[in-house]
Amino acid sequence: MKERDSIIFDLDGTLWNASETVSKAFNESIKDIGFDIEITSQTVRDFSGMKMDDIFAQYFSFIPKEKLQEFEKIYAKKESDYLKEFGGELFPKVKETLEQLNKNYRLFIVSNCMKGYIENFIEFFSFKDLFEDFECYGNAGLPKDKNIRLIVERNNLQNPVYVGDTIWDKESSEKAGVDFIFANYGFGTVENPKIEIQNFEELLSIKF
Known part of the structure; x- marks a missing residue:
């Protein structure tokens, strides 16, 4: 088996929790088009990982x-x-853990977010030197499995693993032919994952 060379991360529920900020943006936008309806940060966490088109269709059908x-x-x-x-x-320990992982692995992000979301994450925490590349649904409307494959192919990754927190992450990894690690501290649930972590720092000690 080829030596593990890279780690691809989901973003929401895996690296950070931006649900308070995102719910604020949604609620202000809802008011701007004339509706007095609010969504909670919990609702944002519930639909985290879904494609934006599906989120709008399922959770904003009142528009x-x-x-x-x-x-x-x-x-x-x-x-x-x-x-x-x-x-x-x-x-907890995401920054320190990423810095340690970056010494031995190439790091990437693939998310079902809107265009610019990953860039804002990287800029906010000055993570530019940690992540080589990233891809998202908002760039070309591609599903997560295809975006994972894009990252693999254009960076010539030999044996990557994908870290995510939802069943959609698991299914996308499998479709892309990439091993999956379940972040069970995140927003979603996965039944009987082959590999799981209880906290982000555990990535430093588990066998890939």
Whole structure:
């Protein structure tokens, strides 16, 4: 078996929790198009990992189709502005662990987020030197498994592993032909994962 050379990370529920900031952006955007409906940070955590189109369809069905494009445009701007200002909360020991992992592995991010979301995360914490590349749903509308494959192919990764916190992460990893590690401290649940971590720092001690 080839030696493990790289780690690809999910973002929300794996590296950080930005649900408070994201819910604020959603709620302000909802008000801007004339609705008095609020979503909670828990709701944001519940749909974390889903594609944005599916989130809008399932959780924002109260918005008329003719206003959806306007809502998406307003939200994209507010999300970016709020993330730049407020960011999110890293899970314990993420920064220190990433710095240690980066000595032995190439690091990447693949998320189902909007365009610019990963960039805001990296900029907020000055992580530019830690991650070689990243990909997201918002760039080309591709599902997570295809974006994982894009990262693998364009960076010539030989034996990567994907770390995520939802069943969608597990399924996407399997479709992409990449091993999966379940971050069980995150937002989702996965039944009987082959490998799981109780906290982020555990990545330093587990056998890949």
